[in-house]
Structure formats: C-alpha cells, structure tokens
Amino acid sequence: FMGASLFMVACVMGLPHVSQSKLQENLLIYVPSVIGSGAFTFASFVFLAEVTHSFNVLTLPDKFSYGYFVALNNVFGSILYEIASLAYFVQEPFFSDAVVESASMWGVRFGYAAGSAFFVIGGILSFCELFTD
Numbered sequence: 001f002m003g004a005s006l007f008m009v010a011c012v013m014g015l016p017h018v019s020q021s022k023l024q025e026n027l028l029i030y031v032p033s034v035i036g037s038g039a040f041t042f043a044s045f046v047f048l049a050e051v052t053h054s055f056n057v058l059t060l061p062d063k064f065s066y067g068y069f070v071a072l073n074n075v076f077g078s079i080l081y082e083i084a085s086l087a088y089f090v091q092e093p094f095f096s097d098a099v100v101e102s103a104s105m106w107g108v109r110f111g112y113a114a115g116s117a118f119f120v121i122g123g124i125l126s127f128c129e130l131f132t133d
Helices: 001-012 023-051 068-087 097-129
Strands: none
Touching: 001 023, 023 068, 068 097
C-alpha cells in the first residue's frame, strides 16, 4: 500500500505545472518513484517466494501455475520500473547530453513501457487464473 501511494504521489506531481522547481521535482517525483518502485519489487519477490514455497526465488516451483507466471511478470515489471525510476537521476551537469538523452529514452521511457507490458500480461494471467481449479 505504501509503495503504491508513493508511486501515485510521483505520478500526480509529474503532471505539467505541478512541481515548480528542480528541487521539488527531485523530492516529489523522483524520490517517491524510486521508493515506491522498490516497494513494488520487494512485494513481487515476496509473491514469487510464496508461489514457489522457497525464499530462493530462482527455484522453480514443483508445479507450474498461472500464479507463478503472474508473480514472474510482476517481478520483471517491478524491476523495470525500478530501473526507470533510477534513470531519472541521470541528469545534467553530471552527464553529457548524449548520455542524458539515452537514459531518458532507454532507461525511463523503455523501462516504464516494458514494465507496464509485464504488469498487463500479469494482470491478464491473474484474470485467467480465476477460471482454473
């Protein structure tokens, strides 16, 4: 709940003309996004551990199920969200324009797009799981 709330703060503060300064942008968009994505990642690994019945998340389950693939998609999606959130911090004057542009395109935009795709696939699989025994 806390991770989703923090991520929502980042989304709302990221709307045009909401944050007025670079400091507000860093504190109200980037930091909550990183913390919220970290919470998503932790929750996804806990879910994967619950599905595999092992704290070693690299262990395959005894029986493959929709739940396992939902958990796996959530792990991949949350890791990509974390990478995208961290890529926000690649900014001038510490990095060149080319590095900032690459981080924006491949770190932030691609990370959120691919992470969202994993979450959508996980959502569809969890819906399909409703109709199984």
